[in-house]
Amino acid sequence: MPPMARKIHKQLCIAALSLSLAPLANAAQTSSPLQPTKGENRWQAIGRIDIAKSGYCTGTLIARNLVLTAAHCVYNERTGKLYAAKDLIFNAGLHNGKVNKSVRGKRIAVDKTYQPRGGTSKSNIRHDVALIQLVTPVTNPKVIPYELHSGKSAGSNISVLSYGKGRDNALSQQRICNILARDNGIMAFNCNVTFGSSGAPVFSKEGNQNRILSLISSGGRMDGKTVSFGMELPKIVEYLKRDLGEAPARRLGISGVRILTVGQGKSTSGAKFIKN
Numbered sequence: 346m347p348p349m350a351r352k353i354h355k356q357l358c359i360a361a362l363s364l365s366l367a368p369l370a371n372a373a374q375t376s377s378p379l380q381p382t383k384g385e386n387r388w389q390a391i392g393r394i395d396i397a398k399s400g401y402c403t404g405t406l407i408a409r410n411l412v413l414t415a416a417h418c419v420y421n422e423r424t425g426k427l428y429a430a431k432d433l434i435f436n437a438g439l440h441n442g443k444v445n446k447s448v449r450g451k452r453i454a455v456d457k458t459y460q461p462r463g464g465t466s467k468s469n470i471r472h473d474v475a476l477i478q479l480v481t482p483v484t485n486p487k488v489i490p491y492e493l494h495s496g497k498s499a500g501s502n503i504s505v506l507s508y509g510k511g512r513d514n515a516l517s518q519q520r521i522c523n524i525l526a527r528d529n530g531i532m533a534f535n536c537n538v539t540f541g542s543s544g545a546p547v548f549s550k551e552g553n554q555n556r557i558l559s560l561i562s563s564g565g566r567m568d569g570k571t572v573s574f575g576m577e578l579p580k581i582v583e584y585l586k587r588d589l590g591e592a593p594a595r596r597l598g599i600s601g602v603r604i605l606t607v608g609q610g611k612s613t614s615g616a617k618f619i620k621n
Contacts, residue, residue, distance in 0.1 A: 387555075388516055389438035389445050389488040391546060393508045394418060394477070397432040403507045403545040404435055405557060406490040409482035411589070412450075413582065414544030415560055416475040419453050420461035427453060430477065437483050439508070440515050445488055452478040454585040465563040471530045471576050473562040475544075476585040493578050494549050494556040503558060505536045507545030530577045538564050538573045547575055 390406040394414055402418035412435045419428055430450035438445035459472040506518045522536035534547065542561050549558040559575030566572070 386487045387489070388506060388518075389485070390483075390490050391506050391516055392435050392437040392444070393439045393513065394544070395434045395436065397428050401508065401513060402543045403561075404477065405544075405546045406435075406437065406483060406488065407476075407493065407557070407582070408490050408586075409484060409488075410479045411490075411586065412477040412479065413546070413557065413560065413578075414475050414477065415562055416455045416459040416473045417461065417469075417562070418544050419455060419475045419477070422461060425461040427455070431480075433477055435477065435479060437485075437488055442514060445485055446483050448479040448481055448483060450477045451480045452589060454478070454589045456581055456584070465574070467529075467531060470562045470574050472581065473576060474560065474578065474581045474585065476582070476589060478589050491546065492554070492556050493582060494551055494558040495579070502549075503534065503536070504548045504555070505534075505538070505542075505545055505561065506548070507538065507542040507561065509538070509542050525572065532559050532575050532577070534559075534561075534573045534575065535571060536561070536573050537571060542573075 392404055392406075392412075394402045394404040394412065396402065396418065402414050404412040404414040404418075407413045419433065420426065421428060430453050433450035433453070434447055435450070436444045436447045453475060455475045456472045459469055459474075460466075463469045501524050502521055503524060504518065504520050505522060506516055508514075508516060519537050522534055525533040525535055527533075532547075536547070538545065538561050543563075545561040546557045547559040547561065548555040550556075557578065559578060562574050562576060564571060564573035
């Protein structure tokens with residue numbers, strides 16, 4: 346294992362993980378440069394989530410009415426309160442000011458294990474996942490929702506697509522970056538992320554298809570290089586999808602999922618990686 350990978354792996358194994366987020370706006374040393382996409386149909390299911398008129402994150406359709414993103418994007422970090430679902434707007438395929446469709450949220454499902462005031466602890470990174478159910482589905486046939494990676498070995502090469510500070514009007518792609526380490530449901534990457542990249546899909550090839558392996562949760566600098574962190578998805582997303590479809594808007598003790606409907610929550614600013 347290379348020295349950098351050993352150091353990352355050691356960091357993943359300690360009881361708590363604390364990272365400085367501010368340096369992420371700086372240049373990163375990564376496997377390939379960020380490149381603007383050309384608005385291709387294959388990326389139309391990725392969009393910018395505008396949050397209560399105060400910031401944004403990146404989100405991805407995994408069904409025509411379900412957007413996958415990071416849990417910290419749907420919380421006000423300062424107050425620890427969930428945003429109102431109606432104040433989250435998903436802009437599918439946003440590219441140079443044009444969108445395929447803009448849709449408001451109807452309900453939000455998050456794993457209640459996630460602690461909005463818990464910082465970048467290992468537990469928070471592992472559970473930093475949310476689903477936003479949209480008021481209406483995105484029905485355009487050019488918009489094809491993505492499937493999750495099976496969770497099996499993904500090799501080391503991955504790709505990330507995101508909106509970010511200074512490039513928030515069009516999707517950018519890093520065609521190749523790397524998995525540095527995996528441990529107990531958490532992954533470390535050397536992908537180029539910044540404010541707005543929270544919730545960005547981390548893709549791995551499964552056959553000929555790009556499937557979502559993880560989401561960007563947080564990041565920082567280590568030995569002068571950018572390191573970002575994400576989580577394993579299949580089990581968490583399964584719980585979130587099930588409860589959005591089967592349960593009323595209430596706190597669910599069995600699955601450990603919290604659901605928020607339109608009109609609930611607060612709409613003030615503040616979340617990791619969100620542009621203020």
